[in-house]
Amino acid sequence: MKTQLFYIYNLTLTCLIFAYSQIGLSQKILDGDNFVTITEDITHRAITSIFKDTEGYMWIGTYGDGLFKYDSNSFKNYKKDWSSNDNNLSNSIIHSTFQDKEQNIWVGTEEGLNVYDKYLDEFNEIKFRNKNAANNFAIHAISEYDDHSLLIGTHQKGLYKLDKKTFKISMIPYEGNRPLNNLLINAIVKSPNGRFLIGTNYGLMTFDPFSEALQMAKFNTETGYDQIDFHIESMIVTSDNSVWLGTFSSGLVKINENERGLFFIYQYKITEKRILSLSERSGSNILCGTENDGLFDLDFQVNSIKNYPFDKANQNGIKSNSIWTLYTDEKDRVWVGYYNNGVDVNDDNYNKFNAIKSIPSKSNSLNSSSVTGMVIDKKGRFWISMSNGGVDVYNPTDETFVNLLNKNNIAQGLTSLDIPTVFIDSRNNVWIGSWDSGIFLLKENSRNFINIKTANSKLNSNRVMSFAEDSRGTVWIGTFLSGLYSYDLNSGQLEHHTSDEFNKYNISTSNIRKVLVDKNDNIWLGTRTGLFQIIQNDKQNYIITPFKDKISLVTGDLSTQNIVYSLYQDSFDNLWIGTFGKGLFKYNTNDDSIKWFNSKNELIHETIFSIIQEHSGDLWIAGNEGLTKFNYYTESFLNFTKKDGLLSNNFNFNSALKTSSNKLFFGNSKGINYFEPNKIIYNQEKPRVYLTSLKIANEIIHPTTDNTPLKAIISKSSRIYLNNNQASFGIGFVGINYTRSENNQYSYFLEGFDKDWSAAEYDRAANYKNVPPGNYTFRVKASNNDGIWNNIPATIEIKILPSWWLTNFAYFIYVLLLMIIVIIISKFIRERIQEKHILNMERQEYKQFEALNAKKIQFFTNISHEFRTPLTLILSPLEEIIQEKDFQFSNEIKEKHNIIYKNAKRLSRLINELMDFRKLQFNKMSINASPINLISFVEEVVSHFEEEALSKNIILLIDFTEEEIEIWSDPTMLEKIIFNLMSNAFKAIVNDDGFIIVTISKPSSKMLLPLVDELNPVPVVELRIKDNGLGIKKENISKVFDRFYQVNEMDNQYYGGTGIGLELVRNFVDLHKGKIELSSEINNGSEFKLYFPLGYSHLTEFNHKKHQKTVKIQSSEIKKNDIENSELVNKANISNKKLILIVEDNFELRTYLKNELKQEYYIKESENGLEALEKANKFLPDIIITDVMMPIMDGFEFCERLKSDIRTSHIPLLMITAKGMQIDKVKGIDSGADVYLNKPFNMDVLKSHLKQLINSRKILIDKYFKGPNMSFQMDNATSIDKEFITKVLSFINDNISNDKLNVENLAGELLLSRSKLYRKIKALTGDTANEFIRKIRLENAKRLIENSELTISEICYKVGFSSPSYFTKCFRDHFNILPTELRDKNIGKFKDINLT
Secondary structure, eight states: OHHHHHHHHHHHHHHHHHHHHTTTTOTTSOOTTOEEESOSSSOSSOEEEEEEOTTSOEEEEEBSSOEEEEOSSOEEEEOOOTTOSSSSOSOSBEEEEEEOTTOOEEEEETTEEEEEETTTTEEEEOOOOSTTOOOOOOEEEEEEEETTEEEEEEBSSOEEEEETTTOOEEEEOBOOSSOGGGOBEEEEEEOTTSOEEEEETTEEEEEETTTTEEEEOEEEETTEEEEOOSOEEEEEEOTTSOEEEEESSSOEEEEEEOTTSOEEEEEEOOOSSOEEEEEEETTTEEEEEESSSOEEEEETTTTEEEEEOOOTTOTTSOSOSOEEEEEEOTTOOEEEEESSSOEEEEOTTTOSSEEEEOOTTOSSSOSOSOEEEEEEOTTSOEEEEETTTEEEEEETTTTEEEETTSOOSSOBOOOOSOOOEEEEOTTOOEEEEOSSSOEEEEOTTOOBOEEEOTTTSSOSOSOEEEEEEOTTSEEEEEESSSOEEEEETTTOOEEEOOSHHHHHTTGGGOOEEEEEEOTTSOEEEEETTEEEEEEEOTTSOEEEEEOHHHHHHHHTOOSSOOOEEEEEEOTTSEEEEEESSSOEEEEETTTTEEEEESGGGTOOOSSEEEEEEOTTSOEEEEETTEEEEEETTTTEEEEEOGGGTOSOSOEEEEEEEEOTTSOEEEEETTEEEEEOGGGOOOOOOOOEEEEEEEEETTEEEOTTSTTOSOSSOGGGOSEEEEOGGGOSEEEEEEEEOOSSGGGOEEEEEEETTOSSOEEOSSSOEEEEOSOOSEEEEEEEEEEOTTOOEEEEEEEEEEEEOOOGGGSHHHHHHHHHHHHHHHHHHHHHHHHHHHHHHHHHHHHHHHHHHHHHHHHHHHHHHHHHHHHHHHHHHHHHHHHHHHHOOSSOOOHHHHHHHHHHHHHHHHHHHHHHHHHHHHHHHTTOOOOOBEEEEHHHHHHHHHHTTHHHHHHHTOEEEEEESSSOOEEEEOHHHHHHHHHHHHHHHHHHOOSSSOEEEEEEEOOSSOBOOTTTOSSSOBOEEEEEEEEOSOOOOHHHHTTTTSTTOOOGGGTTTTTOSSSOHHHHHHHHHHHTTOEEEEEEETTTEEEEEEEEESSSTTSOGGGBOTTOOOBOOOOSSOOOSOOTTOBTTOHHHHOSOEEEEEEOSOHHHHHHHHHHHTTTEEEEEESSHHHHHHHHHHHOOSEEEEESSOSSSOHHHHHHHHHTSTTTTTSOEEEEESOOOHHHHHHHHHTTOSEEEESSOOHHHHHHHHHHHHHHHHHHHHHHHSSTTOOOOOTTOOHHHHHHHHHHHHHHHHTTTOTTOOHHHHHHHHTOOHHHHHHHHHHHHSSOHHHHHHHHHHHHHHHHHHHOOOOHHHHHHHTTOSOHHHHHHHHHHHHSSOHHHHHHHTHHHHHHHHHO
16 A cells, blocks of 8 residues: 555646646636525534435535525424424434435434434434344434445444334444444445445445445555555545545545456545545536635546635635535535535526626725726726726736726826726727816826816816717717817817807706717717717818707607716617616617617616627616616517626616627626626526415414314325315415525416416415315416526315305204294394383373473572572672783683683573573563664674684674664673574584574665564564574474474474573564564574664664664674674684694504694694595695505595695695605605605694795785785695686676675685685685675776776776775775775876877
8 A cells, every 4th residue: 555655646746736737727617706605594503414305405414403404495494302202303413414215315413313204394213123222323424225225324333234114223244453433434435336335534444245244445456455544534426437535634535447447546635634525516526625724626537626715805705614515416506514604505507797896805806896987908908997996907817906096007197086987099098087187198108197187278177977089080078067078189189169059059068978979970979968969070060969859759758858878889870878767769870760668668777877789789788777688689678687696786877898709897886797698697497396385374284283284294285175264375385496596486376266377476475365165276386586487386286165054054053043033023022012111101201391391490590590699709800800901911811711701601691591581471571772783793792602613613604785784772682682593503503514604784675574563664684694504394493482392303403402592582583573584494504584673763762762872892802803794713813823634644643743733723633635635625724734654545645636626725735754765755745745744853843834834825815915906826826726716806807896796606606615615715815705805896996996087986886886885985994095085196197188
């Protein structure tokens, strides 16, 4: 052996010298920059074994963390469960794994042997059935001896043979001089001649099946028999029938046998470290995993060796120098298991693109990651411009980078970090365009840059974006916001093109992103304002053609600009145009046609950054979503992203290069991707599809689960049965593909239930609910990362059993239920009889109640006297407090005092009503009449109901035709009449969307009042109180004035109190010699009409005081100045508080907003947009706060519908949302929002916005509706609002001479209810509808007075006033001048006109 060793050493030395001289020349050397970690979380224990089973699963054994099963998407861990001895591994330290010919998987652990049950997905520990046989020895090697038995190699226990059926074990006798208890068997292989070779710490041994003895292996060499005594750690038999041994410290050993039966033994001393694992790759390479010496790749056909040590600067290199396990699968993927760094895979299909990156810890790399441009000089060097990195010069020969900002031997003088572009002209001059320092020009053979900038040249901008050269030797330069320049290489002159033709299109100040000179020397400019063609004629004149309109005609969008970022002329003379946001355009210069490519053509990019053409004619396009190949002939797109190995999906502008060898380079924000198009590797492996799980009620079902439908795991089941309560289920699946499996696609189909195949790209599961009973077949298929489908699906038959209610037991239940129903019906009949009896009892009780009612009145009358004393003690001090001037209370306290005072007075009135009723019974009532201004009197009484109207959202209106109407009446009785009728009207309105209208007028015709004169009509004043409440039936109208009568069908809403209110009203009206009428309709409300005679002649001297002054009602409350036809309950007139509608689905946020704003505003709430629309139409709030993301209807749709409705379009709207993207804000503003706030927001900011919106609307109202022309010019009003006011003005002007023109006419014309019209006009103009009509009449009257010779009376009637005196009063109030005074000022004007 010593002689042979010398031969091996010399041969090895020669081989190594030759091998290292050949490093890098072999095309089969492993790519050391392509190691990808499959997961960071698998384990940090040493990886002891890796292999792929026949079904495609990877099995990964660890030293202490058990065994992992990997399906290319997920891992399942099997380990020792110390709480149970059944169905788990014997130990979590795994030494060896093996699959035999029958696909059984055997696992050797620190404490015995285990076998995998593939039907139940669990491991069973092998209990040897020999008597006294030990089970807990460490098994490090397993091999198949024959179809029935295994060879098992142990540490310190020798070699065993196991019967796979009986589990009987027998030890192979050891024939050696060294002790058995020190023998470590590490590997077992079967040589090509059928001989079992066993690698041990004693050397290479063999098992002779005839003598059944373990002994040293001897080899017949040319020098005699020899043996190998090296400590052997690993072994492998390669495809050329060679046996390779990895030793403890003696490197690598190869054993070959020739045709004469002679053996040749070669030793490769590649390392002195342990070679722990060997694997064959590509049929010609041996991979060696070492302990602390990295990975070796030996090509035994050309004898080349390459070492891959760990390099922390190389992120894609091996992760550790300690490699315990290697495995090469059938696709030549190399799996690497480390000591404490998990598992890497080296897959040629993983990355389709090569990369050049900036590595922070490595000086010989790109200076910056963002590459903006690339060119190649005549020496084959790459000039690479970068953002924030200057310019690198890369020499591919020696793979070195030189940055020109540093000291170097290439060029000096570059001072700018940000370089958008680099260019080499026909004279080999290098042009570098900077972002802040102008142009750096390096002339051929020079080593110093010439800096051309604004300070020393005609440049107006130091930001240079693009270069191009024409055939005349002129370099064209595109700049940022300074237009186009040209540099004559012959004269060295720089010219800025600012002629009229250039200024006509603003090119001299434009932002030029790309300059292109085509084959005909035409210049093309890609700018932010579109594409321009510049043709230079012989006279040095330029013809400029813009292409904006041509491109817009193709897109159909004439309103937006066409921003052009990239240009390219292909070999067929077509011009390709890359735009911002609009995709790709092809301009055919031969027929002047443009074709548009976008997402409809499956182009994934909206923005095109670079375009280049490869030798085959296909185009490669870099955009904002990766890289795309465009097939020129089929006009189809093939897209690539980061998932295919790109550094980034976002590329830089015009950063593309093609070499003469058809290698393409693209610069992006992470570096450079480069590739040869015809050498891109596509994964052709079709994934194997397996079912992985069954879920029922969201619980994963196993064969061992209670009441499971599975007898084996689902991937091993062909049919399952589900009962009725299992009809909602989910099936998981996986397509095994170890190359970027996250890009797999899946399609599934439940035959008999689904109509078509469904896609499940990421969740890898199909879920079904409430599948009816029947027979079904579930099918699923998958594609790999490159879209190659395996059309052979995984299938399983599913039978869902029928529901229990179709069984015999169910029919028995049906009969039983029928009997129960009969019993229930019988019980119901008995209960009905009992109810009738109870009803009769109630009727008797009612009669007794009527009898007691009279006694109640007497009681209330008596107790009312007792109430007068405490009420006096309440009212008197309260009046003194209210009238006290020496002490100033806050407005809030004053308001509370007013409320107490009003309600105390109301209680007093109720007591007086009882007293009045008692007096009427005994005819002791008489009136004490005095002259009263009915208008102001009614206003005062009605004002007591304003707050109730506001709280219930009831429209409360007073309408009158004259400013003053005087009647003789008892003020106390008249107040009680109005108060009772108003109270009944409020009771009648049960919904929060009603109205009450009080109308005061003097009819033009007289009316018959029997109590005044039974024969002759008399002049009267009419008072109407109308509501839209419940109404009453016609047959009950005549009874409502009867004593104690209550309307039962109305749920006592009208007369649910004492039942004496309306009787008092009628009696009081009779005392005034008047008349009361009632008209009503169910669900349409009621109207009370009161007629009082004018004057006092109908009254006796006792009933009136002839010379008494008109009664004026005093109040401690602030009154409105002008209430004519106004909305008494208009929110702005009651207080300064506005009504806000808060639309927010989050209860806590909605409550928070409410609590924060309720002191300053009235609040209404809604949970979603649909509910908010209803409330907006119902309450017409002053402002709306809305969320965006809400159920049922989101904020965008709510805003659009709100602004498109004429009833609500005027309401300002503030949006609050978590969506902070600019596109969402634009969408919110476009939908009609006035303010768009992001969450979290500041409450002070929100309150400020609310006040600003309210103040802005008030300012606009004051500006545009208080002027003399009454023009509607609100800048932020919606088109619907403008159209609304235009219709209102048009209708009023068309009917202005009609004195009957009123709000009802206007509401009918606009198809709006009276209340909606009032609110709409009030919100838009600040005036009530009647005030608005009156102002238009007065403005027209003023114009006629100033510009016509009509008399004042004629003008009065022409503009719709029926009374000249009333017209004069209104005119004076509005303009502060009498009509006659205005006429006198214009007399001179008309005289001049007449003279003319």
